[in-house]
Amino acid sequence: MRVRTSTTVSTALPMVLAMMAAPALAQQVPPTSAGADANVSAGQMAAAGEASPAEIVVTGSRISRSDYVSQTPVLTTNKAAIEASGVPTVDAYLLQLPQFQPGAGSFSSTNNGGAIGLATLNLRGLGPQRNLVLVDGRRFQPSTAETVVDINNIPSSAIGNIEIISGGASATYGSDAVAGVVNFKLRQRFRGLEFTGQIGVSEAGDAGNRQIAGVWGTQFADGRGSVMVAGEYVDRDVLTTQDRGFSRTTGNLSTTLPEGILVPNANNLPSQAAVNTIFARYGITSTVPRTAQFGFNTDGTLFRSALPAENYRGSRSAPIVSTRTAFGTDGGYFSYLQVPLERRNALVRGEYALGDGIMVYAQGVYARTKASGRGSEPLVTGVTGQLTVPVNNVFIPADLRQLLASRPNPNAPLIVNTRFSFDGPRTYSQTSDLNQIVLGIRGDLAGLGWTYDLYGSRGRTNITERTIGGAISLPALRQLAGAADGGRSLCAGGYNPFGVNAPSRACLDFITRRPVNKVTVEQDVIEGTLSGGIIDLPAGTAKFALNGNYRRNAYSSRPDALLRAGAIAPGLVTPATSGRVRMVDIGAEVLLPVIDGLNATLGYRYAHYKPSGPVSTYKADFDWRIVPPLLLRGGYQRAVRAPNVGEFFLGSTTALQQLGSLPSGGDPCDTRSALRTGANAAAVRSLCIAQGISAGIVDSYQFSGVSTPGTSSGNPDLDPEKADTFTIGAVLQPTFLGPFFRRFSLSVDYYNIEISEVIASIDAATLLQKCFNSDGSNPNYAVGNEFCGYIRRDPNTGNFEEIRTPLLNLGGYKTAGIDVQADWTIPLASPDTSVTLNSVVNYLDNFRIQTLSTTPFQDFGGTVSAQTSYPRWKMLNSITVNAGPFRVGGRWRHTSRLRDRSTVANPASTIAGAPAYDYFDLNGAVSVGSSYEFRVGVNNVGNKRPPIIGGALGATNLGVYDIIGRAFYAGIRAKF
Numbered sequence: 001m002r003v004r005t006s007t008t009v010s011t012a013l014p015m016v017l018a019m020m021a022a023p024a025l026a027q028q029v030p031p032t033s034a035g036a037d038a039n040v041s042a043g044q045m046a047a048a049g050e051a052s053p054a055e056i057v058v059t060g061s062r063i064s065r066s067d068y069v070s071q072t073p074v075l076t077t078n079k080a081a082i083e084a085s086g087v088p089t090v091d092a093y094l095l096q097l098p099q100f101q102p103g104a105g106s107f108s109s110t111n112n113g114g115a116i117g118l119a120t121l122n123l124r125g126l127g128p129q130r131n132l133v134l135v136d137g138r139r140f141q142p143s144t145a146e147t148v149v150d151i152n153n154i155p156s157s158a159i160g161n162i163e164i165i166s167g168g169a170s171a172t173y174g175s176d177a178v179a180g181v182v183n184f185k186l187r188q189r190f191r192g193l194e195f196t197g198q199i200g201v202s203e204a205g206d207a208g209n210r211q212i213a214g215v216w217g218t219q220f221a222d223g224r225g226s227v228m229v230a231g232e233y234v235d236r237d238v239l240t241t242q243d244r245g246f247s248r249t250t251g252n253l254s255t256t257l258p259e260g261i262l263v264p265n266a267n268n269l270p271s272q273a274a275v276n277t278i279f280a281r282y283g284i285t286s287t288v289p290r291t292a293q294f295g296f297n298t299d300g301t302l303f304r305s306a307l308p309a310e311n312y313r314g315s316r317s318a319p320i321v322s323t324r325t326a327f328g329t330d331g332g333y334f335s336y337l338q339v340p341l342e343r344r345n346a347l348v349r350g351e352y353a354l355g356d357g358i359m360v361y362a363q364g365v366y367a368r369t370k371a372s373g374r375g376s377e378p379l380v381t382g383v384t385g386q387l388t389v390p391v392n393n394v395f396i397p398a399d400l401r402q403l404l405a406s407r408p409n410p411n412a413p414l415i416v417n418t419r420f421s422f423d424g425p426r427t428y429s430q431t432s433d434l435n436q437i438v439l440g441i442r443g444d445l446a447g448l449g450w451t452y453d454l455y456g457s458r459g460r461t462n463i464t465e466r467t468i469g470g471a472i473s474l475p476a477l478r479q480l481a482g483a484a485d486g487g488r489s490l491c492a493g494g495y496n497p498f499g500v501n502a503p504s505r506a507c508l509d510f511i512t513r514r515p516v517n518k519v520t521v522e523q524d525v526i527e528g529t530l531s532g533g534i535i536d537l538p539a540g541t542a543k544f545a546l547n548g549n550y551r552r553n554a555y556s557s558r559p560d561a562l563l564r565a566g567a568i569a570p571g572l573v574t575p576a577t578s579g580r581v582r583m584v585d586i587g588a589e590v591l592l593p594v595i596d597g598l599n600a601t602l603g604y605r606y607a608h609y610k611p612s613g614p615v616s617t618y619k620a621d622f623d624w625r626i627v628p629p630l631l632l633r634g635g636y637q638r639a640v641r642a643p644n645v646g647e648f649f650l651g652s653t654t655a656l657q658q659l660g661s662l663p664s665g666g667d668p669c670d671t672r673s674a675l676r677t678g679a680n681a682a683a684v685r686s687l688c689i690a691q692g693i694s695a696g697i698v699d700s701y702q703f704s705g706v707s708t709p710g711t712s713s714g715n716p717d718l719d720p721e722k723a724d725t726f727t728i729g730a731v732l733q734p735t736f737l738g739p740f741f742r743r744f745s746l747s748v749d750y751y752n753i754e755i756s757e758v759i760a761s762i763d764a765a766t767l768l769q770k771c772f773n774s775d776g777s778n779p780n781y782a783v784g785n786e787f788c789g790y791i792r793r794d795p796n797t798g799n800f801e802e803i804r805t806p807l808l809n810l811g812g813y814k815t816a817g818i819d820v821q822a823d824w825t826i827p828l829a830s831p832d833t834s835v836t837l838n839s840v841v842n843y844l845d846n847f848r849i850q851t852l853s854t855t856p857f858q859d860f861g862g863t864v865s866a867q868t869s870y871p872r873w874k875m876l877n878s879i880t881v882n883a884g885p886f887r888v889g890g891r892w893r894h895t896s897r898l899r900d901r902s903t904v905a906n907p908a909s910t911i912a913g914a915p916a917y918d919y920f921d922l923n924g925a926v927s928v929g930s931s932y933e934f935r936v937g938v939n940n941v942g943n944k945r946p947p948i949i950g951g952a953l954g955a956t957n958l959g960v961y962d963i964i965g966r967a968f969y970a971g972i973r974a975k976f
Contacts, residue, residue: 057137059163059183061601062172062529062545063591064451070165071601071621071633072727073749073819075099075840078161084880084889084923086937086969088200088209088234089152090159091119094182095959096893098842098874099164099819101125102959103148116430116465117341117371118143119152123179124166124753125847125870126813130641130721132169132177135184139525141365141436141459145555145646147176147523151184153367153434157196157213158230158347160187166751166819167725168639170617171603174549174585175642178723178755186349189226190217198971203943207338207964208237225352232345238372239338241954242318244963246945247337251661251952253321253328255293255704256381259314260418260497261305262294262400263386265796266694274406278302278399282311291700298499300397306702307672314500319376331376331706332954334425337963341371357444361455367434375426378470378569381417382709382799385474385570387481387497388413395486395496415797416481416497417704420472420569423512427469434461436523450532456525463519472569473562476511515568517559524552540593547587547605554580555645572654572709579649579714582610583642587617597625601635609642615720629736633749634728643718647759647807650714657710657764657803659703661952664902664911665765667703668772669693669798675772683781684772690783692793701798710764710805719809723755729819743825752816761805762851767791768803770851775905777855786852811850814857818843836880844872858905864898864914866949869960872896878921885927893919895960900950914947919962933973940966 057064060072075097082093094100103120123131133140133149143150162184169177193216201208210233217228241247255261272290279288279302288304295305295312303312309327316322319333345367353359380387389396390413391404404410440455477495480487486494491507503511531545556578566573587605594600603619621635659666663674669688670676676684688698729749734741762770770777771788778785790804820841827834847870848857862872878891899913923937939962946961948954956963 059134059137059181060165060169060172061591062547062587062589063531063543063601071599071623071635072165072167072169072637073633073729073747073751075164075819075821076161077164079156079159082156082159083196083198083935083971083973084878084925084937085891086198086200086921086923086939086967088198088211088236089119090154090156090162091121091151094121094151094162094164096876097164098840098876099123099166099180101869102957103128116373116428117339117343117369117432118148118150120148121151121182123164123182124815125868126179126753126755126815129644130176130178130755132173132181133184134173134181136186137183138438138455138457138527139523139551140184141434141457141461141523142521142553143432143434143461143463145519145521145557145644145650147521147553147644147646150367150369150432150434151182152234152343153345153365153369154184155213155215155230155232155345155347157194157215157232158186158228158349160185166749167727167753168617168619168637168723170639170641170723171587171605171619171637172547172589174551174587174605174607175583175609175640175720178639178641178721179753186347187215187217187228189219190215190228191219191226192217193976195974196971198969200967200969202239202964203966203968204243206237206243207239207967210235221352225350227350228348230347232343234341234343236338236341238336238340239964240374241332241335241337244337244965246948246956247332247954247963249318249321250330250332250954251326251950252331252706252955253326253661254331254376254379254419254706255305255328255702256379256417256419257295257305257314257320257329258377258419258421258500259298259303260296260416260499261704262296262403263415263417263797263799264291264293264697265412265415266291266697266798267796268407268409268412269696270403271406274403278403279310281399284310286310289700291697293702293704294400294403296397296400296498298501300399300499302399302403305704329376329419334374334376336374337958339371339373341369343367343369357446358441359443360441361438362440363436363438365434365436367432369432369434370429372427372429372468374428375470377419377421377425378423378472379417379705380420380472380474380477380569381705382570385417387416387418387478389416389481389497390484392484393481393486394484394488395494395498395501397498400498418497420470420477421500422502422508423472424469426467426471429466429468430463432461432463435459445532448532450530452528452530454528456527457523458525459523461519461521463521465517465519467513467515467568471513471515473511473513474567474569474571477569480507480511513562513568515560515562517557517563517574519558520554520556522552522554524550526550534590537593539596539598542593543591545589547589549583549585549587551583552580553645554578555649557651566654570656570709572656573711574653575651577649577651577714579645581612581642581645581648584608599623607640607642609720611648611716612642612718612720615640615642629732629734631731631733632729633731634726637723637725639723639725641721641723641759643715643720643759646714647718648714648716650712650807652711652713654709654711656707657805658707659705659765659768661706661950661955664909664951665769666706667800668768668774669698669701670703671699671701675774680773680781687772687778687781687783687788688798691788691791692795693798694795697798703799708764708800708803710803712761712805713807715807718759718807719757721755721757721759721809723753725754726752740826741824743823743827745823747819747821749819750816751819752814754812754814756812757809757853758812759807760810761807762787762790762810763805764803766851767805769905775858777851811852811855812857813850814846814848815861816845818845830884833883834881836882837878839875839877841873841875841877844870844874860901860904862896862899863901863904864949864957864960865901866952866955866957868901869895869898869957871898871960887925889923891921891923893921902950911951912948914949914957914961917944917947917961919944931975935971935973936969938966938968940964942966 103122120128351361436459480495488494585607873896880889925935
């Protein structure tokens with residue numbers, strides 16, 4: 001491994017030691033006592049002379065141990081740390097930890113497969129589908145066909161602590177545990193009644209949030225039984241792009257305006273003389289090429305729908321941008337920065353001891369989430385959405401008639417693209433209802449020293465997706481536009497697509513729809529584990545665990561007839577689809593005390609997935625306490641991820657895919673593209689012609705949008721992903737230095753993860769850039785290149801007919817780095833005063849992506865885009881001073897400087913990245929007796945604004961940078 005040196009490197013460690021993070025982060029945290037939250041590790045408890053817990057199971061293994069030693073890196077946090085952060089949801093807090101990159105969250109505002117309001121975890125940046133989410137070591141009910149878990153469905157009031165392990169764990173838990181495991185451990189045998197509440201608001205008075213949670217627990221039958229009930233209500237306000245200065249105007253411009261444009265047909269262009277004559281009447285002396293896209297002013301005149309926008313007479317107010325340097329509709333104008341959401345959830349758990357060694361238990365979870373998202377005004381464009389208008393349409397203005405009459409075939413219909421603004425922007429609502437029931441029995445086998453746990457769970461998630469605005473029926477609109485009378489016989493006034501002409505209420509009712517899609521996700525699990533000692537060895541007892549598992553996942557999507565037919569602008573098809581996968585596996589682990597202080601764990605799991613077939617996983621881990629203060633640990637794991645039900649059975653679905661903004665993004669054939677003006681412009685031009693753009697329009701071709709329909713589909717022939725994970729590290733707890741260090745621990749762990757046969761699709765923007773050799777993927781600019789093969793164009797207009805993005809076993813991921821975690825509670829003079837320091841640091845050595853197995857890896861470490869980020873350094877640090885009933889703390893969040901993602905393919909790219917970013921937060925709390933605690937805080941004290949990413953004004957990475965600004969919160973906890 002090669003460690004890069006920089007100013008960040010030279011200053012990071014002193015800064016870490018000077019100021020370290022929240023009091024509830026540790027390498028290992030023991031189970032809590034009834035109603036309590038743990039803040040210290042097991043090693044710290046032993047050093048303090050406190051009783052260590054009985055044998056327990058550490059996340060990452062099925063074998064219980066009394067020393068609570070983890071052979072793989074484990075980061076633990078708890079509810080106290082989440083509350084101290086001031087964020088209203090668990091996912092928002094975990095995203096601040098260096099091990100995570102953005103998944104879906106509060107910023108996921110578009111209707112992309114049911115992701116509105118979904119809160120997912122993306123460990124190591126390898127994708128939410130590659131880390132396994134557990135609750136008390138059991139699989140939680142997923143919220144999508146990709147078996148991704150919305151973690152905010154777990155009531156935060158029920159959470160005791162959260163354990164996060166990095167690296168593969170399929171030999172222990174089965175499929176999906178490729179990047180690691182996040183295990184939410186619930187409070188055990190809680191007694192009493194506890195309420196918490198919190199409100200928050202930004203300095204601007206918006207982006208508000210409210211949270212109320214409660215938990216009640218009791219024991220009965222002389223302690224043989226216990227029950228806990230927990231619930232939570234969360235309400236979050238919307239924050240739009242227009243609420244913040246940095247995002248009010250973006251570079252995401254489309255030249256398809258509500259005025260409408262005439263799509264040039266390369267085989268039937270107007271004459272240059274007619275164009276000159278018409279624009280001369282407007283006082284335009286410069287030549288407007290006949291191949292241009294002509295727009296329709298509402299007064300009946302024409303304009304050029306591109307820069308320079310000659311004779312444009314329409315609105316210059318948002319979302320329209322019309323300046324000397326920019327022209328078009330701002331595609332991000334209506335979008336949300338923070339998605340409005342309302343969630344209610346509840347958890348009930350009970351257990352009862354039937355006798356010695358027999359405990360029955362049951363658990364139920366219910367969650368309802370309502371969220372909404374918003375996109376741009378609907379496009380009526382492209383092969384699937386454009387309008388065909390006959391030349392005898394009564395609404396065609398005189399200037400346009402003159403232009404059409406000059407064509408070689410003057411009677412041919414015209415193709416019109418437009419942006420329909422009269423039903424508002426595309427607005428979606430989503431309601432998700434989740435439930436899961438767990439029934440089980442556990443206990444001891446009398447006289448054998450073995451334990452068992454057998455449980456079954458059944459879960460179901462019902463999602464209803466509705467389009468509540470901006471849904472236009474293409475057949476109805478085409479019926480109006482295709483009628484000679486403009487549709488006046490169908491509805492009052494008809495439909496005039498030439499300019500901004502508001503239709504009557506009757507015509508609006510004629511063409512608007514409210515489509516609905518219903519999605520169901522089901523999961524059944526039966527699992528049993530048997531573990532215990534098998535033989536006494538000189539260095540200790542060898543232990544063994546046997547685990548068997550059956551799982552069924554099913555998915556169905558039931559869109560209404562409008563969505564199935566692609567009848568809603570811009571003509572995206574959502575097919576009805578369903579499928580199910582089954583899995584049976586059996587695994588074993590053995591813990592071998594090799595010598596005093598040195599233990600090795602070997603594990604193997606055989607699984608048979610239907611329909612993908614059999615697969616094996618295995619592991620070899622070790623821990624070695626060389627001397628009492630120093631523990632070495634590490635190991636190797638082979639992990640797998642079987643294709644999920646969505647990847648197998650997703651129907652051919654068409655969805656808008658962003659192409660990015662010019663000049664670095666967009667359509668490479670656009671004359672404004674950097675590829676059309678670069679050193680290889682001639683080769684790019686030739687490839688554009690070979691791909692279907694006519695030579696007659698290629699030198700004036702401009703793509704009018706910033707997105708295009710992409711067709712994705714499942715693949716029943718997919719193979720499982722395979723991953724190799726290696727970790728090596730050390731944990732230092734220097735209790736020999738005296739009482740001052742009795743609660744100090746430091747861990748340093750190196751990780752290396754390699755994933756092959758990655759299941760993914762190549763997005764449309766990447767296909768275009770690789771087809772046109774932006775990164776060397778097509779050095780001969782051959783139209784038969786494998787990336788070009790997924791792209792098909794309309795030879796008349798040059799626009800895309802189809803870009804296919806099927807799911808395939810593609811290339812791979814390789815990533816490596818170092819995690820550093822430090823915890824130090826320093827006692828002060830008074831017994832009830834202390835200072836707690838903590839730091840969690842990640843150094844990313846590399847993050848390499850291979851698109852296809854035949855293409856080279858590219859290192860994206862240290863880069864950022866509006867969708868991805870791979871910082872070299874990421875840290876979460878804070879300091880907390882405890883003085884009797886008072887607690888005061890500060891946090892420091894750091895992300896290192898990042899290059900723009902475009903520099904990977906083009907090292908000479910001049911697009912700016914992002915500077916190093918630091919956020920500082922303050923919090924405080926006071927306890928009133930033993931029953932009440934009041935807390936307040938301010939996040940982003942410096943009101944740091946997010947950086948602009950990708951050279952596009954207003955674009956940033958919403959999951960990495962704070963888009964709310966300085967924000968305040970206040971909360972209360974009451975215990976009875």
